[in-house]
Amino acid sequence: MSSLERREASASPRFSIDFKALGPFMALVVLFVLGTAINDAFLSGGNLSNIFTRAAFIGIIAVGATFVITAGGIDLSVGSMAAFISGAMIVVMNTLVETLGPGLETVLIGIVLSIILGIGAGAVNGLVSTKGKIEAFIVTLGTMGIYRSLVTYMADGGTLSLDFEVRGTYRPVYYGELLGIPVPVLVFLAVAVAGYVLLNMTPFGRKCFAIGSNEQVARYSAIHVDRVKTMTYVIQGLCVSIATIIYVPRLGSASSSTGVLWELEAIAAVIIGGTMLKGGYGRIWGTVVGAIMLTTIGNILNLTDAISNYLNGAVQGLIIIVAVFLQRGDWRRKKSK
């Protein structure tokens, strides 16, 4: 949005402010109405639980991406980072089975490893781009290739499979429920709340906004720009590792095709949610809704047989554009003139 329009918007705050915040939610409601219209089963508890559970992967990663993008960066490596971390977890857990057995310890060590790797991978992205003064786009494009290669290499070109007994121990992390809510959804919720608190209620979040909005100003305000930026990548890495932790028990395997294009989905969820790609403004709840929207679109396409499968991508693309158009609410303001 150009600043000229922004001025206009601020001139009539009654319309714009509400819309900005509610936009994504309204678009989601429209999608839900559409889904129900197409198939009654859409609103069934099972289907809704499926949607939210699926949204958890991309959603958790997208929460991390919200930090990176708010601070003016970008991370293209998340998908292959997820694949790499999954692979490493599986390899290590499979090895541990021999000594520790397929019990809780093995899984816990796997989880700890995942977190360490996530943080490490994020730190690499952050440090190389800040200290090396290389565009984040290039750095993460590079590490995207590197992580993907590493998982292919670990898997010898094939698939890494988690030991079936460990899978049994680990299973509840994906398939379990607590108070009737699937565990991944709970984790997603927790990550979103933590992300919200961190971005909106702590000095760190404030610094992310400032850096994304104007790096020079941030620097003049005694903010350690490089450190904060690096931290956003570390948070992104951590989020990827959390997503991985609930991903691995689902499919119990990793291969070179794991997580392909997740980066695009995560960034799309962030942007749909109203965060600005150029940095300076981020919204965790928007991101959460964005992730759910993307998953819902995929689900709706499965509800009907009316559209040729070849056109799935077209319908998906159209819905994304229309949804964002609706939620930006500019059409509304035009009318009210």
Place this chain on the structure above:
Amino acid sequence: MSSLERREASASPRFSIDFKALGPFMALVVLFVLGTAINDAFLSGGNLSNIFTRAAFIGIIAVGATFVITAGGIDLSVGSMAAFISGAMIVVMNTLVETLGPGLETVLIGIVLSIILGIGAGAVNGLVSTKGKIEAFIVTLGTMGIYRSLVTYMADGGTLSLDFEVRGTYRPVYYGELLGIPVPVLVFLAVAVAGYVLLNMTPFGRKCFAIGSNEQVARYSAIHVDRVKTMTYVIQGLCVSIATIIYVPRLGSASSSTGVLWELEAIAAVIIGGTMLKGGYGRIWGTVVGAIMLTTIGNILNLTDAISNYLNGAVQGLIIIVAVFLQRGDWRRKKSK
């Protein structure tokens, strides 16, 4: 690069100015030395001609992307746009064979169609994002899905193949040579020169820089921001169509896997070349070199079996990061302190 560093850079212009302009070339030279060291065949005329010919596709598209990015936009749809245009060309030419025969007319009509489609597709991207006030990232993510679906649909999920006789007529556009230089390379050169002139020597190019560096200032300088931005997408579309025109005679086919990830390669070429992802500064020659660098990296990896195939992506990623690091020349300044 943050403005603080930029200051430093401008504070010691003797080093930085040379480096900024020469950086990509030097990185390319390093790559060529590496290639020669790995395999003598690298410098053979055939291999070099292969490299440049291949670079032509991505390079031509990347020239267009330079405009879009310089003016502060982004286009993710170029790869699937290329697939879609190829598909449409093939379908139309195959149909025309029946009435016009496999002669020059058929090919020419195909080419004209390609140009019309490219310009049209670019205009759609531009108009939807400017008039609809939707982020270019979202719009082109959407059209990316749409074009890819359309080609899949046209091909019935399979491959569209150009009529064999037409292929004969059309062949020289890819396989032909003029003065010993392959036609695609000449086209690439022509596009690059035209792009250079347009971006650096005309009012239009100046306006792209202005919009990318500060849209508000551009507006206050009587620049029709929406119009110019839309034009950059049209130029991008035109470049895609030119790339397609030389792509189709190569293998004479199009399928849903045509042009996958070209958008990422094109953007990478642009950024490697020194154009700023945030807009406001673009360099066509950098882009050209960037495209050649990317192709060369792939070529070098094919010329050696020292590296496990599985690690190709990792090596590629590493080389990209290192090349950009070298060409940014910051290491040099550090040392000279």
Place this chain on the structure above:
Amino acid sequence: MRLSGRKICKSFGPAQVLFDVSIDLHAGEVHALLGENGAGKSTLVKILSGYHEPTEGELVLDGKSISFADSEAGEGHGVILIHQELNLAEQLTVEENIFLGREIKRGWFLDKTAMRAEAKKLLEQLQCDVDPRTRIRDLSVSDRQMVEIAKALSKKADILILDEPTAVLTGREVEILFDQIRRLREQGVAILYISHKLDEIKAIADRVTVLRDGRHIVTEPVVDLSKDDMARLMVGRDIKQMFPHRVSDTSAPIVLSVRDLSVPGHVRDASFDLHKGEVLGFAGIVGAGRTALMEAIIGLRERSSGTIERDGKPVRIASLQDAKNSGIAYLTKDRKGSGLLLNMDMRPNLTLLALEKFGRVIVDRKAEEAALEKAIEAFDIRAADSKAKVGDFSGGNQQKLLLAKVMETDPDIVIIDEPTRGIDIGTKSQIYHFIGGLTDRGKSVILLSSEMPEMLGLSDRIAVMAAGRITGILEGNDRNEHEIMRHATGISGQEGVSVHE
């Protein structure tokens, strides 16, 4: 003595901008720093506060030699600088900016309530009527400057440096600021104050240091210098006459006629005429809608009603391009936000508005260079390095470049919004004479200014706006401060549109 700079030299690359400058700041004293645009004032204070490293020379704090690693270290020692160019994150709110980098915390979390209360208190202290939750990008420049001041005050400075804080402030705001400065002086804070407004120097400063071309010229108690002395010391020559001598001719034909123009929320039913060869001033308090009116006239802002006639013929102006084609040009008051491309050098900036003049197909670089040379000459733009990014220019030289940019279109009607913000007195006079020259050549000027002397010294007639309406057009002897204020505050009787929601 609190902070001194001893024999400070500073070079940017090959260009040296400070030569052996020494300055002492004393506790409980206001020290003024004077100098032409580009004299090196901002550079000097940036060195004093740790934003730049001196190339040579040293800083002495409380008798000990010290070197600040960065601005953070400077602030750590109580040296606070208010930058000449606003230094706020536009997408953040007022309160967020005030506490940026030193947020008040409760445990690990931001204490937003405390920060809001504190921000409110600071703003109240400055009598600044701004909601702490407003985003900076939605504030006027003068409000932004007040936020900067609030931010600096909240830092509890021992040594406070203000780099042209009043360039964008209104008279009332300046008074408020001065009260604060006096209060701080009382408390023993050492203050360094930069301004091009000599009245202010007279009013607030205890001692004056003058720089010229990066060299220290003189340091004297302010009582020992008259304004003319100061001007002479700065410029190095006498300034004979501030304003051009002009004869106004009210019978000249009307070149621009605006009728019943309204902009929703900003302007209602504005009508006025502009004669050939006249300077029509627009006065009013900030937010009265002058800028909005002008932006609507030139097609940058949507209007809900109104007609515009040029030379008696109705014209349709839907974009700035149309305005340009009708021979109207507009100089924005926001040189950073909408005036100049800060990351580029002078040449593209100069020619951006009048680009087609330099070739419709290919931009003629030679012609551009020639135009640049002429502009540098005509507007006396002083840049150490003509290839440097405009963002690195001194504020005054940016303003001159902006003026040159607008003039490239060779307009018949020039709308000038705050033309002399941050301009030194010598150059100001140059600009006034330049405006006089324009009208002598039959061009017409609309002048928007918050500087009363400028308004009175240049304008043939003065239109006054209040709350979105033109409340009066003053001619002849009515053109005086009292009448302007009477109309500007709306005492003259009309009700206006509400501007602030």
Place this chain on the structure above:
Amino acid sequence: QEKVKIGVSIPAATHGWAGGLNYHAEQAEKRLEATYPNLDIIVVTANGAGEQANDLEDLVSVQNIDALVVLPFESDPLTVPVQQVKEAGKFVTVVDRGLSLPGIEDVYVAGNNPELGRVSGEYIKERLDGKGKIVILRGIPTVIDEERVEGFMTAIEGSDIEVLDMKHANWNRDDGYEVMQDFLSRFPEIDAVWAQDDDIALGVIEAVKQADRTDELFIVGGAGMKDIIKRVMDGDELTPIDVLYPPSMIATAMDITAMKFVSNAAVEGRYILGATVVTQENAENFYFPDSPF
């Protein structure tokens, strides 16, 4: 009367062979729905293992299918999701890529990847008299690719055939073309090319033609794409044979599954499709000019 719903889950048409798969699935859907009005077939496509697992969930929870025909993106990750479909009481047919746990599926229609590699290897070994220099263009690094290459290497084991190098060409024509170009600049002597897949083979053919080295080598592809079958049929020296790995196997699987519901025939069990060698003699039987693949 309630219709019997059969869900079909396959990878999206992102490369030639998968495109053929999609085509045959759609054709079979139309044909079966026309023949048996009480059948409703729902075809869904996925771009990755995770997405396919989503599709399986949706087929069960919102479409409430009675039977599932699935060609897994990858075997391992889809084992558990398919198992869940089975546990929900559905009839399950698995195609091409076997699951990692035994006994889940009711019907298994298997292509035979190691066999494709073995047959190709045998042919090349025989044709070169057990000695010569070859290059290999592999697919996307996955299990399928691994299995094929392993089968191939086993077949040429012990002979004097030297594999100069192998690179991934990702079952993609453009990649096939470029990798082959580079092989040609690198190796002055190549006796045969194993392209593993017909899409790659088409790229290889163009590269070889461009380098003018059509006389010195031959190419073995795989899958049974109509363009290549046509060449074989026409006796093209460059592509003497092709090895079938027909995407129509999905139609076979759908037919078999449909039988379960429209007849009383017992259909449970394993159906292994061979890797038939297509030569000039039998090519006509495998040439379907109207198929998109």
